[in-house]
Amino acid sequence: MWPDERVAKFVNDNFLPARVHVKEDPEAFKKYGEQYNAHWTPTVLELDPNGEEFYRLEGFLPTDDFLAQLMLGRAHMDFKQEKWAEAEKRFREIVDKLPNTDAAPEAMYWAGVSHYKATNDPSALKETAKAFKQRYKDSSWAKKSSIWV
Amino acid sequence: MSINFRHDVENVLKEAKKQNKPVLLDFSAAPM
Numbered sequence: 001m002w003p004d005e006r007v008a009k010f011v012n013d014n015f016l017p018a019r020v021h022v023k024e025d026p027e028a029f030k031k032y033g034e035q036y037n038a039h040w041t042p043t044v045l046e047l048d049p050n051g052e053e054f055y056r057l058e059g060f061l062p063t064d065d066f067l068a069q070l071m072l073g074r075a076h077m078d079f080k081q082e083k084w085a086e087a088e089k090r091f092r093e094i095v096d097k098l099p100n101t102d103a104a105p106e107a108m109y110w111a112g113v114s115h116y117k118a119t120n121d122p123s124a125l126k127e128t129a130k131a132f133k134q135r136y137k138d139s140s141w142a143k144k145s146s147i148w149v
Numbered sequence: 150m151s152i153n154f155r156h157d158v159e160n161v162l163k164e165a166k167k168q169n170k171p172v173l174l175d176f177s178a179a180p181m
Contacts (some may be wrong), residue, residue: 005150012150015170015171015172015173016155016161016165016171016172017153017155017173017175018154018155019155019175019176020177022176022177022178028158029176032158032176036176038176040176041179042177042178043176044174044175044176045174045175046172046173047162047165047171047173049166051165051166051172070173074171
């Protein structure tokens, strides 16, 4: 996962990366494992600039899925900070670049929500629900969007 | 391109606050 060029670029562009190695530094693992409730590896946390967790990945994923999840977390951070345009761009990038990952349907859902939040235009939700009739129609996100039709 | 993971987590958290930049914290047991 980590040696992948795309993953490395995304991490370096978006985060200050830090690692706690469970075996090499058990004291740090005890301290930060307890602080962040991390009891399994790999666990990857995305923390906001104040050190508060805003996204968590537990367990191994193939590279594309791993990258998509990292991108999803970062997009959710913009969403929580009400940066609607930035969030939508980040969510859509997942759907465009990594359309076959598990994160893609969720990203498509939240891209629609972000657009709605930015514009207050309900058609953004309706269009998203329509899009789910073409793609990812068996996903739980398609079900969640079905009320918008 | 590679990721330069730092192990001084406390300092990384302080710098993140100063730079207003998120942190990616990896708990790993993989061979180093």
